[in-house]
Amino acid sequence: MNLLSDRIANLEESATIAMASKAREYKAKGIQIINLSLGEPDFPTPQFIQDAAKEAIDSGLYFAYPPVPGYLDLREALAQKLQEQNGIACTPANIVVSTGAKQSIANLVLCLVNPGDEVILYSPYWVSYKAIVELAGGIPVEIKGSLENNYKATAEQLEAAITPRTKAVMYSSPCNPTGAVFSPDEIRAMAEVLKRHTHVVAIADEIYEYINFTGEQISLGSIPEIADRVATVNGFSKGSAMTGWRVGYMCAPLWLASACNKMQGQFTSATNSIAQRAALAATKGGLQAANEMRNAYLRRRNLVLEGLKEIPGLKTYVPNGAFYIMPDVSSYFGKSYQGSTIRNADELALFLIDHAHVSLVSGGAFGAPESIRISYAAADEDLVEALARIKKALALLS
CATH class of the missing domain: 3.90.1150.10 (Aspartate Aminotransferase, domain 1)
Known part of the structure; x- marks a missing residue:
């Protein structure tokens, strides 16, 4: 049986x-x-981040359950980072800190997708995107980029894939698994499509944002006309070499951030308290x-x-x-x-x-x-x- x-x-x-x-x-x-x-x-992991974790342990102040969406000072620092580096208008209330960016993505998909809803995936995609969509009962719809275009699907492909059943679109830039980076013009073209389809939410995975060789980076969430339908996912695993610390976060409009806070509260509650103190140091510690x-x-x-x-x-x-x-x-x-x-x-x-x-x-x-x-x-x-x-x-x- x-x-x-x-x-x-x-x-x-x-x-x-x-x-x-x-x-x-x-x-x-x-x-x-x-x-x-x-x-x-x-x-x-850079030494100053390790030191911050040790100091947090020695202080004895961080052994209790943290707030579900993360410590306020960490969310304040992340909001400042997103405003200054990414041009995303936000407050700490828009941010939920999770146990890795993967949990942030799972929270978002579970809060958005009903059985039968379609989620457009820019393909090639990170392996867990499809699995998470299917766990939520959603239907993955792939738009595939060609090798000749560095594996980047186009705005025209996005337009053609959207139907009345489309609930979300998800992509990463810089991309896992291809290393492709969407140019500012390509992100703006994506935004133009989303402007015309107000029933579609975008999930922009920017976990590799600091490993970008082009010198150009634009966040979809910085475009005001669609900002109320964009969730930006990021974390510390790649840019800060903190894979084992398991700290990620997402920034979303308040209606969606509140839903993710509710979802996370029933699954894991807050992420590790000491890892959050390390993440705060990473956020404030500069980009050297x-x-x-x-x-x-x-x-x-x-x-x-x-x-x-x-x-x-x-x-x-x-x-x-x-x-x-x-x-x-x-x-x-x-x-x-x-x-x-x-x-x-x-x-x-x-x-x-x-x-x-x-x-x-x-x-x-x-x-x-x-x-x-x-x-x-x-x-x-x-x-x-x-x-x-x-x-x-x-x-x-x-």
């Missing part, structure tokens, strides 16, 4: 977590795997550490691009942010080695972990089944070695 709900039975495991698990299995056997599958900075990490990622991006050019059959582009690239690997589909044929990117990813001992993620989980995602949040020497291994392993296929 199956006692599990249909909800969990139909939920797919996170592809990134699954590949990391397989890499750990190899490591347990004494086989060294170069792991380029996880979207996790390889830098330590973030800029240093961004410069390192840019160097690594260029290193990876040069290495990929040396591998026959891969189609590449220039990612302008985050720390990912998704080359098209479809030229290897149908090729074989030792009697085993590669039929898709899932099988190619498994082939590479088995024969190159490099862990990557199939693009199928991101809505790009012809591609593989490479994370270059790794040491330069590991990236060089990984590319050499990949080139050697792919040469085995014929």
Whole structure:
């Protein structure tokens, strides 16, 4: 007898977590795997942020339950940051601090989407977008960007996808998994479409905002005509190298922020009190550490691009942010080695972990089944070695 709900039975495991698990299995056997599958900075959390957490513990003031949407001083600092850096008009009441940006997205989707509602996803998309929409009973509608346009879907595609059943549209910029960055003109074009469709809410995921190589950034929530229908999601995992601290936040119009506060109150209540004090220090501590990490990622991006050019059959582009690239690997589909044929990117990813001992993620989980995602949040020497291994392993296929 199956006692599990249909909800969990139909939920797919996170592809990134699954590949990391397989890499750990190899490591347990004494086989060294170069792991380029996880979207996790390889830098330590900056020392001043660590120190703030230690001070919070030593003060003895932060051992009780915090307010559900987060400490007021943290929300005040975030509101100031959003106004000054992003041009988003807001107050602390518009902000809900959560246990990671993923919870912020889940809160928003659960508060917006009824069964049968459509949610437009810019594709390729972060793996959890689709799963969260489906958990809410929504219907994901993908608009796919072409590799020739750096995997960015257009405003025209957005317009064509909107129906009377559309409740929301969700995208990330800089993008996980592609590293694409929407230009100010592209964001304004998106806003023009949303102006005409007042029943649609936008969820703008800006978690990678500080890892942007273009020097240009515009927040959809800064455009006044649609600001009352835009939720901006962000957090500290990427720009502040705080993945394990689990602090994210969203800024939304009051009607939606209040709903998310209510939702979170029934699920987890507030996020960790000490992690919030660290997040406050990160918010007020300036961008020097973030800029240093961004410069390192840019160097690594260029290193990876040069290495990929040396591998026959891969189609590449220039990612302008985050720390990912998704080359098209479809030229290897149908090729074989030792009697085993590669039929898709899932099988190619498994082939590479088995024969190159490099862990990557199939693009199928991101809505790009012809591609593989490479994370270059790794040491330069590991990236060089990984590319050499990949080139050697792919040469085995014929």
